[in-house]
Amino acid sequence: DGGITQSPKYLFRKEGQNVTLSCEQNLNHDAMYWYRQDPGQGLRLIYYSQIVNDFQKGDIAEGYSVSREKKESFPLTVTSAQKNPTAFYLCASSIGQQYSNQPQHFGDGTRLSIL
Amino acid sequence: DQQVKQNSPSLSVQEGRISILNCDYTNSMFDYFLWYKKYPAEGPTFLISISSIKDKNEDGRFTVFLNKSAKHLSLHIVPSQPGDSAVYFCAASAPFSGANSKLTFGKGITLSVRP
Secondary structure (H helix, E strand, O other): OOOEEEEOOEEEEOOOOOEEEEEEEOOOOOEEEEEEEOOOOOEEEEEEEEEOOEEEEOOOOOOEEEOOOEOOEOOEEEOOOOOOOOEEEEEEEEOOOOOOOOOOEEOOOEEEEEO | OOOEEOOOOEEEEEOOOOEEEEEEEOOOOOOEEEEEEEOOOOOOEEEEEEEOOOOEEEEOOEEEEEEOOOOEEEEEEOOOOHHHOEEEEEEEEOOOOOOOOOOEEOOOEEEEEEO
16 A cells, blocks of 8 residues: 655654654655645645755755655654744655656645644 | 735535635746645645646546636535535646646635535
């Protein structure tokens, strides 16, 4: 059963701590994305990766970092430099840049809260 | 600057009637448009898309219309069912935007279908 798995579903962080959100996909997709959703807002792109060992900043990359060491995995680290980290984080994937006009498919998200 | 606008935050319709969700965009480079449906605490689910070479795309109860000259698209759901109650996001992408399928999202419309 192919899909995108995000874990954990809920995550709590103390101020000043870094925290890593997991995203794994078994769809054999080349491209992966991280979005952030705040109440009443649309999704905003944090980082994206079109291929293993490559990633690019999105619209709101400050205070975040990513890695793409494997095709299946695209973890997101929320660093202590992110001043307002409380949000719903969504990971997505799509087939890849060689195919135009392909939808992104999303995981079920991780809700991060600051203690 | 919001490039994808969903100006109505909510819509309520009677079960069995038509739901029409509207979306406007400002970036004339957008050439691929998508609608996603989202339930609380879940990731968005891809519903339907349309490329700029078409003005209509249909999939079961869902039809998307694109008016390029007006930079406007709409999602029609006929007939509406209580299970359609969710937040609907309009999204758009432009070619050569730095990532294949890099999406710009609207803020969403909350649809409520009354039994």
